[in-house]
Amino acid sequence: MTQALEPATAAPKSASAQRQGLGSRIASSPMAAISLGVLAFIVLAVILAPLLTRFDPSVSDIGQALLGPSPEHWLGTDSAGRDVFSRIVYGGRITLGGAALALIVAMAIGVTTGLFAGYFGGALDSSVDWVSNLLIALPNIMILLAVRAAWGSNVWLSMTVFGVLMAPGFHRLVRAIVSGVRNELYVDAARVSGLSLTRILGRHVLVAIRAPIIIYAALAGVVVIGVQSGLDFLGLGDVTVPSWGTMLNEALVNLYIAPGLMLWPGIALGVVNAALIIFGNSLRDALEDRPRVRRRSTSSAKQSAKKNDAVTPAAPEPAAFAGGQSPVPGFDEVPDGSVLAVRGLRVGYPSADGIKDVVNGVSLGVRRGEILGLVGESGSGKTQTAWAILGLLPSGGRVTGGTIEIAGQSLPGLSKGAMRSMLGKKVAYIPQEPMSNLDPSFKIGFQLVEPLRKQLGLSAKDAKAKALAMLDRVGIADPQRTFDSYPHQISGGMAQRVLIAGAVACDPDVLIADEPTTALDVTVQAEVLDLLRELQKEKDMAVVMVTHNFGVVADLCDRVAVMKLGQIVEQNTVEVLFANPQHPYTRMLLEAGLEDKTPRTRLLRPVDEPLQEAAL
Numbered sequence: 083m084t085q086a087l088e089p090a091t092a093a094p095k096s097a098s099a100q101r102q103g104l105g106s107r108i109a110s111s112p113m114a115a116i117s118l119g120v121l122a123f124i125v126l127a128v129i130l131a132p133l134l135t136r137f138d139p140s141v142s143d144i145g146q147a148l149l150g151p152s153p154e155h156w157l158g159t160d161s162a163g164r165d166v167f168s169r170i171v172y173g174g175r176i177t178l179g180g181a182a183l184a185l186i187v188a189m190a191i192g193v194t195t196g197l198f199a200g201y202f203g204g205a206l207d208s209s210v211d212w213v214s215n216l217l218i219a220l221p222n223i224m225i226l227l228a229v230r231a232a233w234g235s236n237v238w239l240s241m242t243v244f245g246v247l248m249a250p251g252f253h254r255l256v257r258a259i260v261s262g263v264r265n266e267l268y269v270d271a272a273r274v275s276g277l278s279l280t281r282i283l284g285r286h287v288l289v290a291i292r293a294p295i296i297i298y299a300a301l302a303g304v305v306v307i308g309v310q311s312g313l314d315f316l317g318l319g320d321v322t323v324p325s326w327g328t329m330l331n332e333a334l335v336n337l338y339i340a341p342g343l344m345l346w347p348g349i350a351l352g353v354v355n356a357a358l359i360i361f362g363n364s365l366r367d368a369l370e371d372r373p374r375v376r377r378r379s380t381s382s383a384k385q386s387a388k389k390n391d392a393v394t395p396a397a398p399e400p401a402a403f404a405g406g407q408s409p410v411p412g413f414d415e416v417p418d419g420s421v422l423a424v425r426g427l428r429v430g431y432p433s434a435d436g437i438k439d440v441v442n443g444v445s446l447g448v449r450r451g452e453i454l455g456l457v458g459e460s461g462s463g464k465t466q467t468a469w470a471i472l473g474l475l476p477s478g479g480r481v482t483g484g485t486i487e488i489a490g491q492s493l494p495g496l497s498k499g500a501m502r503s504m505l506g507k508k509v510a511y512i513p514q515e516p517m518s519n520l521d522p523s524f525k526i527g528f529q530l531v532e533p534l535r536k537q538l539g540l541s542a543k544d545a546k547a548k549a550l551a552m553l554d555r556v557g558i559a560d561p562q563r564t565f566d567s568y569p570h571q572i573s574g575g576m577a578q579r580v581l582i583a584g585a586v587a588c589d590p591d592v593l594i595a596d597e598p599t600t601a602l603d604v605t606v607q608a609e610v611l612d613l614l615r616e617l618q619k620e621k622d623m624a625v626v627m628v629t630h631n632f633g634v635v636a637d638l639c640d641r642v643a644v645m646k647l648g649q650i651v652e653q654n655t656v657e658v659l660f661a662n663p664q665h666p667y668t669r670m671l672l673e674a675g676l677e678d679k680t681p682r683t684r685l686l687r688p689v690d691e692p693l694q695e696a697a698l
């Protein structure tokens with residue numbers, strides 16, 4: 083029963099390297115570390131300018147004009163007798179400070195709008211995109227000249243405006259990444275575990291955009307420094323304060339008398355720009371083979387399902403039932419005392435012809451201690467039914483009719499906050515693909531502890547103790563090691579056990595398992611089903627087992643509902659339905675896939691009778 087642990091060291095070396103934090107990855111790339119060191123050195127020198135220099139960079143002494151380098155004036159003096167070293171160090175404040183201001187403004191606007199537009203999509207996305215396109219269409223230099231003409235040559239103002247003009251670049255980058263990440267199953271899993279929007283965005287989404295933002299900011303920094311220096315070089319900046327662009331402008335005037343004056347601001351600009359470009363490129367190289375556990379495409383998931391699901395019946399041609407036999411009486415029965423009661427549920431998506439229902443009047447109920455199998459061909463609406471119950475329909479989908487009650491609480495119409503507090507505590511979810519439902523960026527322990535603290539209000543210590551106890555309970559041999567592992571360091575079977583531990587940790591009334599064994603190999607499937615059965619008995623949960631495997635139904639379920647084209651066509655106890663299927667569609671599914679149609683003897687009992695161990 084206990085699954086053999088894969089040693090943590092079994093993870094490929096490259097993977098463990100890739101798991102390092104951003105700081106370690108920068109440190110492990112010599113070019114990134116050196117360029118970052120150079121940048122840090124220059125920034126520090128600019129900040130500590132008053133300590134490093136002996137001369138006021140703006141005070142002229144015409145008697146000292148155009149002196150060469152000396153122990154007093156390390157880099158010589160300019161045409162007004164000002165110390166060049168002081169002007170270089172102080173000038174960095176304007177050049178680098180202005181560039182930093184523009185970058186901060188661009189990132190604050192672009193990252194925020196990209197994050198929300200990418201995550202929520204819809205009208206918000208379209209309107210922000212419209213504004214972003216408008217900003218991109220504006221000629222930046224003309225705008226900066228207009229700002230200077232209207233408000234004077236204030237470097238901070240012009241760099242703030244330039245930051246706004248640069249924001250669309252960050253917006254587009256972040257929006258593109260976030261709109262991909264929001265569909266990751268681990269983000270769905272975070273929603274199911276009841277985490278707030280801020281936490282999901284902060285913990286799971288921001289982490290994915292962190293590295294691309296740093297790389298893009300490094301390269302955008304080169305552009306901003308170029309624009310700031312260019313404006314000063316053209317004499318459009320404030321000539322009373324030193325900057326590297328202003329120094330280049332003065333050097334140009336004296337090019338034939340003192341060509342050396344061009345050298346120092348040129349070197350300063352060259353070194354900073356080179357360091358920024360090398361840093362951006364090295365960081366990209368260090369990060370580019372980072373593993374991403376992506377949501378598998380529907381087709382690959384289906385292929386995997388077919389491969390692993392040995393007794394899955396071939397999906398019958400919907401056309402064979404186009405005539406549509408009526409559902410078998412009792413198809414919409416909701417047993418008395420059901421802790422989950424769904425009546426006449428309809429789920430619709432917008433289409434060219436208006437709202438199209440993909441779930442069409444489903445009624446079902448599950449009592450405590452009971453397992454209901456929800457079976458049907460691919461596309462019959464099982465997952466949509468489950469997601470509607472969890473309040474997790476994807477964008478566009480909505481409940482268009484019917485009622486859902488969990489432990490007496492009616493769900494449709496519930497506020498998002500109230501729904502969040504139910505998820506995990508009243509209703510929990512076990513997904514189909516364990517690996518994709520764990521965030522690759524965080525250790526298993528963190529992903530278990532966080533919802534426990536949020537949902538049960540436990541202290542960090544208690545939540546950790548409970549998480550370790552749950553890992554032990556679900557049959558993980560070394561809970562501490564798994565707790566300290568990243569998802570890529572454990573096997574698929576262990577990942578599913580981890581998700582089961584997380585799902586049942588808050589003792590939910592209802593557990594929805596959506597094909598929980600599809601992505602696992604056959605031996606592990608049996609172990610996971612055994613575990614689910616044990617936990618369901620132990621915690622007296624009502625379970626809805628979404629599957630298209632009649633073997634799983636026979637092995638595990640008390641009752642079964644058969645779905646076809648968004649409707650339940652037949653619903654009964656497992657023993658009655660297997661012995662005497664009424665609907666032609668049920669018969670076809672059973673004949674197509676099941677060699678041994680006899681359910682376990684233990685299941686041949688009315689659902690409200692206690693389990694007879696002797697009959698096992």
Ligand SMILES: Nc1ncnc2c1ncn2[C@@H]1O[C@H](COP(=O)(O)OP(=O)(O)OP(=O)(O)O)[C@@H](O)[C@H]1O
Nearest residue numbers: 431440458459460461462463464465466467476630
């Ligand atoms: N985002 C969507 N927009 C529009 N229609 C959708 C969307 N998602 C699913 N559907 C429709 O809902 C139907 C039911 O899909 P659902 O995923 O519930 O099927 P299922 O029975 O769970 O299949 P499977 O066993 O293959 O997972 C699909 O046939 C599809 O046409």
